[in-house]
Amino acid sequence: MNNRRTNCGNCQRVFPQMNIGSKYICQCSAEICSICGYTFHNDYTCFYYLTQCDFQIIDLQQQVSDPSLHAILQYYLNQVRVLFESGKGGGNLRFVRAQAIVNKPLEVRYAAKKACMAGQCGGRERVNEVFLWHGSAESNYNPIARDGLKVAGVDLPPGGQGYGLGIYSGNATTASGHTKGSKWLLLFQGMKGNNSPSTITTIPQLNNGQTHSFTAGDITVFFTKEQILPRYLIEFSN
Incomplete structure:
Protein backbone atom coordinates (compact mmCIF):
# COMPACT_ATOMS: atom_id res chain seq x y z
CA MET A 1 0.00 0.00 0.00
CA ASN A 42 4.32 17.58 -20.05
CA ASP A 43 7.35 19.58 -21.12
CA TYR A 44 9.29 19.69 -17.85
CA THR A 45 10.50 17.22 -15.25
CA CYS A 46 9.43 17.56 -11.61
CA PHE A 47 12.94 18.76 -10.78
CA TYR A 48 12.28 21.92 -12.82
CA TYR A 49 9.79 22.95 -10.12
CA LEU A 50 11.53 21.48 -7.10
CA THR A 51 14.95 23.07 -7.52
CA GLN A 52 15.64 26.75 -6.88
CA CYS A 53 18.58 26.71 -9.29
CA ASP A 54 18.58 27.53 -12.98
CA PHE A 55 21.12 24.77 -13.52
CA GLN A 56 21.68 21.67 -11.44
CA ILE A 57 22.80 18.06 -11.90
CA ILE A 58 20.97 15.72 -9.53
CA ASP A 59 22.13 12.26 -8.47
CA LEU A 60 19.08 10.03 -8.87
CA GLN A 61 20.49 7.41 -6.49
CA GLN A 62 21.19 9.74 -3.59
CA GLN A 63 19.86 8.83 -0.17
CA VAL A 64 17.11 11.15 1.10
CA SER A 65 14.87 11.03 4.17
CA ASP A 66 11.89 12.80 2.56
CA PRO A 67 9.52 10.05 1.27
CA SER A 68 8.05 12.30 -1.41
CA LEU A 69 11.46 13.25 -2.79
CA HIS A 70 12.55 9.61 -2.64
CA ALA A 71 9.53 8.68 -4.78
CA ILE A 72 10.41 11.35 -7.32
CA LEU A 73 14.02 10.19 -7.55
CA GLN A 74 12.90 6.59 -7.96
CA TYR A 75 10.36 7.49 -10.63
CA TYR A 76 12.97 9.18 -12.83
CA LEU A 77 15.61 6.55 -12.10
CA ASN A 78 13.22 3.83 -13.26
CA GLN A 79 12.39 5.88 -16.36
CA VAL A 80 16.08 6.18 -17.24
CA ARG A 81 16.69 2.45 -16.71
CA VAL A 82 13.85 1.59 -19.10
CA LEU A 83 15.15 4.03 -21.72
CA PHE A 84 18.68 2.66 -21.32
CA GLU A 85 17.61 -0.98 -21.71
CA SER A 86 15.40 -0.20 -24.70
CA GLY A 87 18.06 2.00 -26.29
CA LYS A 88 21.00 -0.42 -26.30
CA GLY A 89 20.15 -1.72 -29.74
CA GLY A 90 21.32 -5.25 -28.91
CA GLY A 91 24.54 -4.10 -27.24
CA ASN A 92 25.86 -5.51 -23.97
CA LEU A 93 26.15 -2.26 -22.00
CA ARG A 94 25.23 -2.37 -18.32
CA PHE A 95 23.57 0.44 -16.40
CA VAL A 96 25.57 1.77 -13.41
CA ARG A 97 24.01 5.07 -12.28
CA ALA A 98 22.26 8.18 -13.54
CA GLN A 99 22.08 11.91 -12.97
CA ALA A 100 19.23 14.22 -13.98
CA ILE A 101 20.00 17.55 -15.63
CA VAL A 102 17.94 20.61 -14.70
CA ASN A 103 18.58 23.52 -17.03
CA LYS A 104 15.79 26.08 -16.96
CA PRO A 105 17.15 28.40 -19.69
CA LEU A 106 17.49 25.45 -22.07
CA GLU A 107 13.97 24.30 -21.13
CA VAL A 108 12.63 27.72 -22.16
CA ARG A 109 14.66 27.65 -25.39
CA TYR A 110 13.40 24.15 -26.20
CA ALA A 111 9.77 25.12 -25.54
CA ALA A 112 10.09 28.12 -27.88
CA LYS A 113 11.56 25.91 -30.60
CA LYS A 114 8.76 23.40 -30.08
CA ALA A 115 6.16 26.10 -30.64
CA CYS A 116 7.97 27.18 -33.81
CA MET A 117 8.34 23.62 -35.13
CA ALA A 118 4.70 22.87 -34.36
CA GLY A 119 3.74 25.50 -36.93
CA GLN A 120 6.20 24.07 -39.45
CA CYS A 121 5.20 20.43 -38.88
CA GLY A 122 1.43 20.81 -38.63
CA GLY A 123 0.93 20.63 -34.86
CA ARG A 124 2.74 19.93 -31.59
CA GLU A 125 1.97 16.22 -31.89
CA ARG A 126 3.98 16.13 -35.14
CA VAL A 127 7.29 17.50 -33.91
CA ASN A 128 8.23 13.84 -33.29
CA GLU A 129 9.83 14.00 -29.84
CA VAL A 130 12.25 11.20 -29.00
CA PHE A 131 14.90 10.24 -26.46
CA LEU A 132 18.28 9.59 -28.07
CA TRP A 133 21.91 9.18 -27.03
CA HIS A 134 25.09 11.15 -27.58
CA GLY A 135 28.62 10.07 -26.68
CA SER A 136 31.52 12.39 -25.96
CA ALA A 137 34.68 12.72 -23.88
CA GLU A 138 33.88 12.96 -20.17
CA SER A 139 35.26 16.50 -19.92
CA ASN A 140 32.62 17.67 -22.41
CA TYR A 141 29.55 16.58 -20.47
CA ASN A 142 29.35 19.40 -17.95
CA PRO A 143 29.58 22.09 -20.67
CA ILE A 144 26.99 20.15 -22.70
CA ALA A 145 24.66 19.93 -19.70
CA ARG A 146 25.06 23.65 -19.05
CA ASP A 147 25.09 25.08 -22.60
CA GLY A 148 23.52 22.33 -24.72
CA LEU A 149 24.94 20.39 -27.63
CA LYS A 150 26.66 22.24 -30.46
CA VAL A 151 26.08 21.91 -34.19
CA ALA A 152 28.97 20.47 -36.15
CA GLY A 153 29.77 22.84 -38.96
CA VAL A 154 28.24 25.85 -37.16
CA ASP A 155 29.36 25.97 -33.51
CA LEU A 156 32.08 23.33 -34.00
CA PRO A 157 34.37 22.37 -36.90
CA PRO A 158 32.75 19.90 -39.34
CA GLY A 159 35.45 17.32 -38.56
CA GLY A 160 34.67 14.64 -41.17
CA GLN A 161 30.99 14.22 -40.39
CA GLY A 162 29.79 11.41 -42.66
CA TYR A 163 26.13 12.44 -42.50
CA GLY A 164 26.46 16.15 -43.12
CA LEU A 165 26.17 19.08 -40.72
CA GLY A 166 24.29 18.87 -37.44
CA ILE A 167 24.21 17.17 -34.04
CA TYR A 168 24.77 13.43 -34.18
CA SER A 169 22.89 10.86 -32.11
CA GLY A 170 22.08 7.17 -32.04
CA ASN A 171 21.27 4.32 -29.71
CA ALA A 172 23.27 3.87 -26.51
CA THR A 173 25.63 1.27 -27.97
CA THR A 174 26.44 3.40 -31.01
CA ALA A 175 26.95 6.49 -28.84
CA SER A 176 29.29 4.56 -26.50
CA GLY A 177 31.72 4.19 -29.41
CA HIS A 178 32.27 7.97 -29.40
CA THR A 179 33.06 8.54 -25.71
CA LYS A 180 36.86 8.48 -26.14
CA GLY A 181 37.25 6.08 -23.21
CA SER A 182 34.60 7.66 -21.01
CA LYS A 183 31.95 5.47 -19.40
CA TRP A 184 29.26 8.16 -19.52
CA LEU A 185 26.55 8.90 -22.05
CA LEU A 186 24.16 11.79 -22.53
CA LEU A 187 20.47 10.98 -22.91
CA PHE A 188 18.62 13.90 -24.45
CA GLN A 189 15.11 14.78 -25.53
CA GLY A 190 14.94 15.91 -29.12
CA MET A 191 12.46 16.89 -31.80
CA LYS A 192 13.08 15.19 -35.14
CA GLY A 193 10.40 17.22 -36.91
CA ASN A 194 10.27 16.89 -40.71
CA ASN A 195 12.79 14.39 -42.04
CA SER A 196 15.19 15.51 -44.74
CA PRO A 197 15.59 13.11 -47.69
CA SER A 198 19.32 13.87 -47.80
CA THR A 199 22.17 15.13 -45.66
CA ILE A 200 22.66 18.88 -45.17
CA THR A 201 26.01 20.24 -46.25
CA THR A 202 25.52 24.01 -46.21
CA ILE A 203 24.68 26.16 -43.17
CA PRO A 204 21.68 28.07 -44.69
CA GLN A 205 19.85 24.75 -45.20
CA LEU A 206 20.06 23.81 -41.51
CA ASN A 207 17.39 26.19 -40.30
CA ASN A 208 15.21 26.75 -43.36
CA GLY A 209 12.01 25.68 -41.57
CA GLN A 210 11.26 22.90 -44.04
CA THR A 211 13.23 19.97 -42.63
CA HIS A 212 14.68 19.46 -39.15
CA SER A 213 16.70 16.23 -39.10
CA PHE A 214 18.17 13.45 -41.20
CA THR A 215 18.04 9.77 -40.23
CA ALA A 216 20.08 6.92 -41.67
CA GLY A 217 19.77 3.60 -39.86
CA ASP A 218 20.58 4.18 -36.20
CA ILE A 219 22.01 7.66 -36.76
CA THR A 220 19.85 10.78 -36.46
CA VAL A 221 21.36 14.19 -37.20
CA PHE A 222 19.53 17.19 -35.72
CA PHE A 223 19.90 20.44 -37.62
CA THR A 224 19.68 22.99 -34.78
CA LYS A 225 20.79 22.99 -31.15
CA GLU A 226 17.43 24.39 -30.02
CA GLN A 227 15.81 21.04 -30.95
CA ILE A 228 17.73 19.23 -28.22
CA LEU A 229 17.34 19.28 -24.45
CA PRO A 230 19.92 17.42 -22.29
CA ARG A 231 18.03 15.30 -19.74
CA TYR A 232 20.31 12.72 -18.12
CA LEU A 233 23.91 11.62 -17.74
CA ILE A 234 24.25 7.83 -17.47
CA GLU A 235 27.29 5.88 -16.35
CA PHE A 236 27.63 2.46 -17.95
CA SER A 237 29.97 -0.52 -17.97
CA ASN A 238 30.78 -3.11 -20.63
Whole structure:
Protein backbone atom coordinates (compact mmCIF):
# COMPACT_ATOMS: atom_id res chain seq x y z
CA MET A 1 0.00 0.00 0.00
CA ASN A 2 1.28 3.48 -0.91
CA ASN A 3 1.32 5.75 2.15
CA ARG A 4 3.24 8.62 0.53
CA ARG A 5 1.66 12.05 0.45
CA THR A 6 2.08 15.14 -1.71
CA ASN A 7 0.84 18.70 -1.23
CA CYS A 8 -1.11 20.50 -3.92
CA GLY A 9 1.06 23.41 -5.04
CA ASN A 10 -2.06 25.56 -5.42
CA CYS A 11 -3.95 25.08 -2.14
CA GLN A 12 -1.51 22.94 -0.10
CA ARG A 13 -4.16 20.23 0.39
CA VAL A 14 -2.54 16.85 1.07
CA PHE A 15 -3.37 13.92 -1.19
CA PRO A 16 -2.00 10.39 -1.67
CA GLN A 17 0.97 10.23 -4.02
CA MET A 18 -0.45 7.69 -6.47
CA ASN A 19 -0.56 7.09 -10.21
CA ILE A 20 3.05 8.11 -10.69
CA GLY A 21 3.59 10.41 -13.64
CA SER A 22 -0.09 11.14 -14.18
CA LYS A 23 -2.44 14.07 -13.64
CA TYR A 24 -4.26 14.58 -10.33
CA ILE A 25 -7.29 16.89 -10.14
CA CYS A 26 -7.35 18.42 -6.67
CA GLN A 27 -10.50 19.44 -4.80
CA CYS A 28 -9.53 23.05 -5.56
CA SER A 29 -9.86 22.11 -9.28
CA ALA A 30 -6.14 22.51 -9.97
CA GLU A 31 -4.65 19.97 -12.38
CA ILE A 32 -1.38 18.95 -10.79
CA CYS A 33 1.41 16.43 -11.23
CA SER A 34 0.80 13.43 -8.99
CA ILE A 35 4.50 13.29 -8.12
CA CYS A 36 5.66 16.82 -7.29
CA GLY A 37 2.29 18.53 -6.63
CA TYR A 38 2.91 21.41 -9.01
CA THR A 39 0.89 22.30 -12.11
CA PHE A 40 0.67 19.27 -14.36
CA HIS A 41 3.56 19.38 -16.79
CA ASN A 42 4.32 17.58 -20.05
CA ASP A 43 7.35 19.58 -21.12
CA TYR A 44 9.29 19.69 -17.85
CA THR A 45 10.50 17.22 -15.25
CA CYS A 46 9.43 17.56 -11.61
CA PHE A 47 12.94 18.76 -10.78
CA TYR A 48 12.28 21.92 -12.82
CA TYR A 49 9.79 22.95 -10.12
CA LEU A 50 11.53 21.48 -7.10
CA THR A 51 14.95 23.07 -7.52
CA GLN A 52 15.64 26.75 -6.88
CA CYS A 53 18.58 26.71 -9.29
CA ASP A 54 18.58 27.53 -12.98
CA PHE A 55 21.12 24.77 -13.52
CA GLN A 56 21.68 21.67 -11.44
CA ILE A 57 22.80 18.06 -11.90
CA ILE A 58 20.97 15.72 -9.53
CA ASP A 59 22.13 12.26 -8.47
CA LEU A 60 19.08 10.03 -8.87
CA GLN A 61 20.49 7.41 -6.49
CA GLN A 62 21.19 9.74 -3.59
CA GLN A 63 19.86 8.83 -0.17
CA VAL A 64 17.11 11.15 1.10
CA SER A 65 14.87 11.03 4.17
CA ASP A 66 11.89 12.80 2.56
CA PRO A 67 9.52 10.05 1.27
CA SER A 68 8.05 12.30 -1.41
CA LEU A 69 11.46 13.25 -2.79
CA HIS A 70 12.55 9.61 -2.64
CA ALA A 71 9.53 8.68 -4.78
CA ILE A 72 10.41 11.35 -7.32
CA LEU A 73 14.02 10.19 -7.55
CA GLN A 74 12.90 6.59 -7.96
CA TYR A 75 10.36 7.49 -10.63
CA TYR A 76 12.97 9.18 -12.83
CA LEU A 77 15.61 6.55 -12.10
CA ASN A 78 13.22 3.83 -13.26
CA GLN A 79 12.39 5.88 -16.36
CA VAL A 80 16.08 6.18 -17.24
CA ARG A 81 16.69 2.45 -16.71
CA VAL A 82 13.85 1.59 -19.10
CA LEU A 83 15.15 4.03 -21.72
CA PHE A 84 18.68 2.66 -21.32
CA GLU A 85 17.61 -0.98 -21.71
CA SER A 86 15.40 -0.20 -24.70
CA GLY A 87 18.06 2.00 -26.29
CA LYS A 88 21.00 -0.42 -26.30
CA GLY A 89 20.15 -1.72 -29.74
CA GLY A 90 21.32 -5.25 -28.91
CA GLY A 91 24.54 -4.10 -27.24
CA ASN A 92 25.86 -5.51 -23.97
CA LEU A 93 26.15 -2.26 -22.00
CA ARG A 94 25.23 -2.37 -18.32
CA PHE A 95 23.57 0.44 -16.40
CA VAL A 96 25.57 1.77 -13.41
CA ARG A 97 24.01 5.07 -12.28
CA ALA A 98 22.26 8.18 -13.54
CA GLN A 99 22.08 11.91 -12.97
CA ALA A 100 19.23 14.22 -13.98
CA ILE A 101 20.00 17.55 -15.63
CA VAL A 102 17.94 20.61 -14.70
CA ASN A 103 18.58 23.52 -17.03
CA LYS A 104 15.79 26.08 -16.96
CA PRO A 105 17.15 28.40 -19.69
CA LEU A 106 17.49 25.45 -22.07
CA GLU A 107 13.97 24.30 -21.13
CA VAL A 108 12.63 27.72 -22.16
CA ARG A 109 14.66 27.65 -25.39
CA TYR A 110 13.40 24.15 -26.20
CA ALA A 111 9.77 25.12 -25.54
CA ALA A 112 10.09 28.12 -27.88
CA LYS A 113 11.56 25.91 -30.60
CA LYS A 114 8.76 23.40 -30.08
CA ALA A 115 6.16 26.10 -30.64
CA CYS A 116 7.97 27.18 -33.81
CA MET A 117 8.34 23.62 -35.13
CA ALA A 118 4.70 22.87 -34.36
CA GLY A 119 3.74 25.50 -36.93
CA GLN A 120 6.20 24.07 -39.45
CA CYS A 121 5.20 20.43 -38.88
CA GLY A 122 1.43 20.81 -38.63
CA GLY A 123 0.93 20.63 -34.86
CA ARG A 124 2.74 19.93 -31.59
CA GLU A 125 1.97 16.22 -31.89
CA ARG A 126 3.98 16.13 -35.14
CA VAL A 127 7.29 17.50 -33.91
CA ASN A 128 8.23 13.84 -33.29
CA GLU A 129 9.83 14.00 -29.84
CA VAL A 130 12.25 11.20 -29.00
CA PHE A 131 14.90 10.24 -26.46
CA LEU A 132 18.28 9.59 -28.07
CA TRP A 133 21.91 9.18 -27.03
CA HIS A 134 25.09 11.15 -27.58
CA GLY A 135 28.62 10.07 -26.68
CA SER A 136 31.52 12.39 -25.96
CA ALA A 137 34.68 12.72 -23.88
CA GLU A 138 33.88 12.96 -20.17
CA SER A 139 35.26 16.50 -19.92
CA ASN A 140 32.62 17.67 -22.41
CA TYR A 141 29.55 16.58 -20.47
CA ASN A 142 29.35 19.40 -17.95
CA PRO A 143 29.58 22.09 -20.67
CA ILE A 144 26.99 20.15 -22.70
CA ALA A 145 24.66 19.93 -19.70
CA ARG A 146 25.06 23.65 -19.05
CA ASP A 147 25.09 25.08 -22.60
CA GLY A 148 23.52 22.33 -24.72
CA LEU A 149 24.94 20.39 -27.63
CA LYS A 150 26.66 22.24 -30.46
CA VAL A 151 26.08 21.91 -34.19
CA ALA A 152 28.97 20.47 -36.15
CA GLY A 153 29.77 22.84 -38.96
CA VAL A 154 28.24 25.85 -37.16
CA ASP A 155 29.36 25.97 -33.51
CA LEU A 156 32.08 23.33 -34.00
CA PRO A 157 34.37 22.37 -36.90
CA PRO A 158 32.75 19.90 -39.34
CA GLY A 159 35.45 17.32 -38.56
CA GLY A 160 34.67 14.64 -41.17
CA GLN A 161 30.99 14.22 -40.39
CA GLY A 162 29.79 11.41 -42.66
CA TYR A 163 26.13 12.44 -42.50
CA GLY A 164 26.46 16.15 -43.12
CA LEU A 165 26.17 19.08 -40.72
CA GLY A 166 24.29 18.87 -37.44
CA ILE A 167 24.21 17.17 -34.04
CA TYR A 168 24.77 13.43 -34.18
CA SER A 169 22.89 10.86 -32.11
CA GLY A 170 22.08 7.17 -32.04
CA ASN A 171 21.27 4.32 -29.71
CA ALA A 172 23.27 3.87 -26.51
CA THR A 173 25.63 1.27 -27.97
CA THR A 174 26.44 3.40 -31.01
CA ALA A 175 26.95 6.49 -28.84
CA SER A 176 29.29 4.56 -26.50
CA GLY A 177 31.72 4.19 -29.41
CA HIS A 178 32.27 7.97 -29.40
CA THR A 179 33.06 8.54 -25.71
CA LYS A 180 36.86 8.48 -26.14
CA GLY A 181 37.25 6.08 -23.21
CA SER A 182 34.60 7.66 -21.01
CA LYS A 183 31.95 5.47 -19.40
CA TRP A 184 29.26 8.16 -19.52
CA LEU A 185 26.55 8.90 -22.05
CA LEU A 186 24.16 11.79 -22.53
CA LEU A 187 20.47 10.98 -22.91
CA PHE A 188 18.62 13.90 -24.45
CA GLN A 189 15.11 14.78 -25.53
CA GLY A 190 14.94 15.91 -29.12
CA MET A 191 12.46 16.89 -31.80
CA LYS A 192 13.08 15.19 -35.14
CA GLY A 193 10.40 17.22 -36.91
CA ASN A 194 10.27 16.89 -40.71
CA ASN A 195 12.79 14.39 -42.04
CA SER A 196 15.19 15.51 -44.74
CA PRO A 197 15.59 13.11 -47.69
CA SER A 198 19.32 13.87 -47.80
CA THR A 199 22.17 15.13 -45.66
CA ILE A 200 22.66 18.88 -45.17
CA THR A 201 26.01 20.24 -46.25
CA THR A 202 25.52 24.01 -46.21
CA ILE A 203 24.68 26.16 -43.17
CA PRO A 204 21.68 28.07 -44.69
CA GLN A 205 19.85 24.75 -45.20
CA LEU A 206 20.06 23.81 -41.51
CA ASN A 207 17.39 26.19 -40.30
CA ASN A 208 15.21 26.75 -43.36
CA GLY A 209 12.01 25.68 -41.57
CA GLN A 210 11.26 22.90 -44.04
CA THR A 211 13.23 19.97 -42.63
CA HIS A 212 14.68 19.46 -39.15
CA SER A 213 16.70 16.23 -39.10
CA PHE A 214 18.17 13.45 -41.20
CA THR A 215 18.04 9.77 -40.23
CA ALA A 216 20.08 6.92 -41.67
CA GLY A 217 19.77 3.60 -39.86
CA ASP A 218 20.58 4.18 -36.20
CA ILE A 219 22.01 7.66 -36.76
CA THR A 220 19.85 10.78 -36.46
CA VAL A 221 21.36 14.19 -37.20
CA PHE A 222 19.53 17.19 -35.72
CA PHE A 223 19.90 20.44 -37.62
CA THR A 224 19.68 22.99 -34.78
CA LYS A 225 20.79 22.99 -31.15
CA GLU A 226 17.43 24.39 -30.02
CA GLN A 227 15.81 21.04 -30.95
CA ILE A 228 17.73 19.23 -28.22
CA LEU A 229 17.34 19.28 -24.45
CA PRO A 230 19.92 17.42 -22.29
CA ARG A 231 18.03 15.30 -19.74
CA TYR A 232 20.31 12.72 -18.12
CA LEU A 233 23.91 11.62 -17.74
CA ILE A 234 24.25 7.83 -17.47
CA GLU A 235 27.29 5.88 -16.35
CA PHE A 236 27.63 2.46 -17.95
CA SER A 237 29.97 -0.52 -17.97
CA ASN A 238 30.78 -3.11 -20.63
